[in-house]
Amino acid sequence: MELKDKVTCIKGIGEKTAGNLAKLGISTVSDLIHYYPRTYITYMDPVDIQDIQADERQAVSVTLNSRVEVKKLRGFSIATAYAKDYTGTIKLTWFNCPFLRNYFHIGDRYIFVGEVKYKNGMYTMSQPEYYTVPKYQEILKEWQPVYGCTAGITSKTIQKAVKGTLPLIQTLSDYIPEDIRDEYDLMRANEAVTHIHFPDTENHLRAAIKRVAFDEFYEFIENMHSLKEHDTVKYNQAKIPFTEQVTGFIESLPYRLTGAQMDAVRDIMADMNSEHVMNRLVQGDVGSGKTIVAAIALFACATQGYQGVIMAPTEVLANQHFKELTGLFEPYGIHVTLLTGSMTAKEKREAYQEIAEHRADVIVGTHALIQDKVEYDNLALVVTDEQHRFGVRQREKLSLKGGTPHVLVMSATPIPRTLAIIMYGDLDISVINELPAGRIPIKNCVVDESYRPKAQAFIRAEVKKGHQVYVVCPMVEESEALDDVANVVEYSEELSQKLDSSIHVAYLHGKMTGDEKNRILTDFYEKKVDVLVSTTVIEVGINNPNATVMMVENAERFGLAALHQLRGRVGRGNLQSYCIFISGKKNKEVMERLNVLADSNDGFYIAGEDLKRRGPGDFFGIRQSGDVLFKMGDIYKHADMLKAASDVYEKYGSRIRTEFDRSVAARNEMYGKPIL
Numbered sequence: 001m002e003l004k005d006k007v008t009c010i011k012g013i014g015e016k017t018a019g020n021l022a023k024l025g026i027s028t029v030s031d032l033i034h035y036y037p038r039t040y041i042t043y044m045d046p047v048d049i050q051d052i053q054a055d056e057r058q059a060v061s062v063t064l065n066s067r068v069e070v071k072k073l074r075g076f077s078i079a080t081a082y083a084k085d086y087t088g089t090i091k092l093t094w095f096n097c098p099f100l101r102n103y104f105h106i107g108d109r110y111i112f113v114g115e116v117k118y119k120n121g122m123y124t125m126s127q128p129e130y131y132t133v134p135k136y137q138e139i140l141k142e143w144q145p146v147y148g149c150t151a152g153i154t155s156k157t158i159q160k161a162v163k164g165t166l167p168l169i170q171t172l173s174d175y176i177p178e179d180i181r182d183e184y185d186l187m188r189a190n191e192a193v194t195h196i197h198f199p200d201t202e203n204h205l206r207a208a209i210k211r212v213a214f215d216e217f218y219e220f221i222e223n224m225h226s227l228k229e230h231d232t233v234k235y236n237q238a239k240i241p242f243t244e245q246v247t248g249f250i251e252s253l254p255y256r257l258t259g260a261q262m263d264a265v266r267d268i269m270a271d272m273n274s275e276h277v278m279n280r281l282v283q284g285d286v287g288s289g290k291t292i293v294a295a296i297a298l299f300a301c302a303t304q305g306y307q308g309v310i311m312a313p314t315e316v317l318a319n320q321h322f323k324e325l326t327g328l329f330e331p332y333g334i335h336v337t338l339l340t341g342s343m344t345a346k347e348k349r350e351a352y353q354e355i356a357e358h359r360a361d362v363i364v365g366t367h368a369l370i371q372d373k374v375e376y377d378n379l380a381l382v383v384t385d386e387q388h389r390f391g392v393r394q395r396e397k398l399s400l401k402g403g404t405p406h407v408l409v410m411s412a413t414p415i416p417r418t419l420a421i422i423m424y425g426d427l428d429i430s431v432i433n434e435l436p437a438g439r440i441p442i443k444n445c446v447v448d449e450s451y452r453p454k455a456q457a458f459i460r461a462e463v464k465k466g467h468q469v470y471v472v473c474p475m476v477e478e479s480e481a482l483d484d485v486a487n488v489v490e491y492s493e494e495l496s497q498k499l500d501s502s503i504h505v506a507y508l509h510g511k512m513t514g515d516e517k518n519r520i521l522t523d524f525y526e527k528k529v530d531v532l533v534s535t536t537v538i539e540v541g542i543n544n545p546n547a548t549v550m551m552v553e554n555a556e557r558f559g560l561a562a563l564h565q566l567r568g569r570v571g572r573g574n575l576q577s578y579c580i581f582i583s584g585k586k587n588k589e590v591m592e593r594l595n596v597l598a599d600s601n602d603g604f605y606i607a608g609e610d611l612k613r614r615g616p617g618d619f620f621g622i623r624q625s626g627d628v629l630f631k632m633g634d635i636y637k638h639a640d641m642l643k644a645a646s647d648v649y650e651k652y653g654s655r656i657r658t659e660f661d662r663s664v665a666a667r668n669e670m671y672g673k674p675i676l
């Protein structure tokens, strides 16, 4: 077996499983080895029913004392059973698992594991995992990986598949030599990969995660430096001055720029007119007005006869920028062109032509912008939005397309300056630390589920005022058979019934096409939709100043930084806005953590508190930030590894570069596809 082989070469993986794995982006052995668990869980000793702590994940060892009843419900099915021990009875329910009817036997003992709720006078577990007693003994107290799954694939299938590759994993080489590993206390690369998939002890797992995070950071730092070197040695061939026309454009805006926005504009303009090409990061809290700063840079560029591009992480955002920039630029005869993956072949061809013939001055798009077919004419500026969603190489590729254009990165992730310097080397940074005038601070509340009817009444009242609402619907547990889509559909139906019939509720989820999402969002912008229910991720950067309420269900399952991003979707105009965080758990620790959000609306403060409050248990938890740049590494949780990677780069970078390059090249080759 080799890394580049198809997964079907692994014993037990047939075409059907391979097809399902492909949906997760796993086609080769290498893809599989590098498909890391999303989180880890341990199993605990069962408790007596009378000692159950509600709202916690617990195990009970009980005897089934009823048949499994299966009820059909609007396209779903619910299986219910009862079980008891000598201290009490517990109710068990599962969605869409009708087969369980024939699985359990009355009178047999099973172990059920899951979160327990106290409902209608009885402890209830929804969607519990189930084990026979001997099976449970095997996994008790071991760390179990939980992989991101899709229909037809369970965590267990993935783990079994990885098991088949263990002999190969043992032979993987390590670009970090032993002496450096010892100095920085790094686990060997192949051991780390083994423990990531098959953790035995907590210490090994911890060390393995650290090593993988280290590698991700190291690669990032290497790339950042090569990008930076590549840029700085190049002379600025597209000097763009801060002309009267640019000043006129700024003055014509319907609002005055904040001092911080103006400072960022000055930094950018000074860079673009200097001897070297620009490589600047603009960091600003949610809603601080980064888009207009980018727009001014693009305007300056276009009025000097150059092309500029702005690349967004999603189609929805690309469309939003396209509309906004078209409105701003068309009066000046600056033509804006859109290029996204979901456009028809004909539309794309037209866009390519407009770009090549320089009829397009500013180009807005997604990944489609970096495809080989796109020929720019005099490209001088590349703006990437939410840089965390982009790999460095993608930006590098885009940069290379236009010779050496200026690079401007916009980010709302509040990275402390010290971390930013480690991550980006000497990339220049402008910070927008001021919100536009007239913004009213968001009012926050952290409540438990019993408050939901009141929250719904509040939503009704806000809609009556002509305002709009976002609802992030409850998260589906990894183990639940119900998927995100079914969940969001069902949740919005229920919400719609609870609200007034005149209130229009629509929903968004990740499986919709770009077109469908755009249609819903356009309806939302045009106020045809009052309440927008979404799965966990409301697209970063959505801007609808008329939305005044953000209600987040299961807020306890998000990191504070992610909740802050969600909150940033409201309070973007001059209307009083509200954020309602509904926690599925009432315990003190959870409430205290969530109350950090109620205390402050400042992203930097929240990121700091988030870091402070993470206990050691969080180390293995689901990643906190929404970024996908690192699969395992989290710049907050693994800040020590980020520092170690930076030190190793400084001290030993040149010594290990050849081996490092070889390992990256081998991996790229084995992926069997280009990195983009």
Ligand SMILES: Nc1ncnc2c1ncn2[C@@H]1O[C@H](COP(=O)(O)OP(=O)(O)OP(=O)(O)O)[C@@H](O)[C@H]1O
Pocket (backbone or CB within 6 Å): 255, 256, 257, 258, 261, 284, 285, 286, 287, 288, 289, 290, 291, 292, 411, 412, 436, 437, 540, 541, 542, 543, 545, 568, 569, 572
């Ligand atoms: N100086 C200003 N005065 C008033 N309104 C402004 C100002 N600058 C920007 N805005 C408006 O504020 C809103 C938010 O701006 P923008 O979308 O650029 O935020 P952002 O920094 O990109 O935030 P996020 O990271 O949340 O996407 C927009 O409606 C924009 O028109």
